[in-house]
Amino acid sequence: MNDISSAPTNIVIDARDVTLTLGEGAGAVEILRGVSLSVARGESVAILGPSGSGKSSLMAVLSGLERANSGRIGVAGQDFGALDEDGLARARRGRIGIVLQAFHLLPTMTALENVSVPLELGGVADAEARARAELEAVGLGHRLTHYPSQLSGGEQQRVAIARATAPRPGLLFADEPTGNLDAATGHEIVELLFDRQRAQGTTLVLITHDTELAARCGRIVEMRDGQIVRDRASEAVS
Numbered sequence: 247m248n249d250i251s252s253a254p255t256n257i258v259i260d261a262r263d264v265t266l267t268l269g270e271g272a273g274a275v276e277i278l279r280g281v282s283l284s285v286a287r288g289e290s291v292a293i294l295g296p297s298g299s300g301k302s303s304l305m306a307v308l309s310g311l312e313r314a315n316s317g318r319i320g321v322a323g324q325d326f327g328a329l330d331e332d333g334l335a336r337a338r339r340g341r342i343g344i345v346l347q348a349f350h351l352l353p354t355m356t357a358l359e360n361v362s363v364p365l366e367l368g369g370v371a372d373a374e375a376r377a378r379a380e381l382e383a384v385g386l387g388h389r390l391t392h393y394p395s396q397l398s399g400g401e402q403q404r405v406a407i408a409r410a411t412a413p414r415p416g417l418l419f420a421d422e423p424t425g426n427l428d429a430a431t432g433h434e435i436v437e438l439l440f441d442r443q444r445a446q447g448t449t450l451v452l453i454t455h456d457t458e459l460a461a462r463c464g465r466i467v468e469m470r471d472g473q474i475v476r477d478r479a480s481e482a483v484s
């Protein structure tokens with residue numbers, strides 16, 4: 247019923263004329279002003295733009311965290327506009343992974359628990375084994391029982407990446423994932439994201455204001471003032 251029947255099956259994101267207005271009355275701000283974007287399975291796409299251009303807001307509507315005011319959002323064959331809050335949560339679960347600038351790990355849980363508990367809640371049978379394998383894949387096999395406060399920023403972001411990729415989502419969003427890290431650590435984290443993308447065949451949408459980072463993606467979509475102003479292939483081989 248929620249299928250976007252007009253979208254070819256290899257299209258993971260099919261957004262048309264999306265608008266988003268936040269606030270009300272005189273305080274209302276038009277944040278997305280008619281955004282259309284189509285992303286194919288396995289692509290790596292950078293959303294590039296200055297602060298305030300609407301990058302994070304676009305990610306929020308494409309990941310079902312925020313509802314658009316108008317337009318159509320199809321993600322993995324689901325029409326987000328036709329889903330209620332529970333439906334949106336179900337559509338996200340296991341299918342969409344999100345990595346943010348702030349790592350948002352639960353401080354009272356170990357690295358292993360931060361990855362395994364969401365898997366358990368999602369009904370994955372071999373949650374702990376899978377979490378362990380994913381943490382090993384991000385180079386943290388020796389830090390399984392450490393708490394976030396005992397980990398460096400780069401290590402915490404690795405845990406956050408493992409948490410996002412462990413359910414094997416078809417679509418992974420990363421919003422300024424290196425923003426809280428020094429340059430060298432940030433570089434490692436970016437390598438890791440691309441490594442996981444290739445290993446799992448995931449579609450990656452990377453939100454950044456950093457042109458060098460954006461150039462690592464196969465495609466660069468530029469935003470200004472709530473609109474897409476440029477959409478081009480980059481020279482990156484990824």
Ligand SMILES: Nc1ncnc2c1ncn2[C@@H]1O[C@H](COP(=O)(O)OP(=O)(O)OP(=O)(O)O)[C@@H](O)[C@H]1O
Pocket residue numbers: 268269275277295296297298299300301302303304455
């Ligand atoms: N809840 C809100 N109410 C009103 N305006 C908002 C709200 N959230 C964001 N905005 C405004 O929307 C615009 C776009 O914000 P958004 O965070 O999407 O931009 P961004 O490109 O991701 O910026 P940054 O790189 O600084 O994170 C900004 O002008 C911001 O002030």
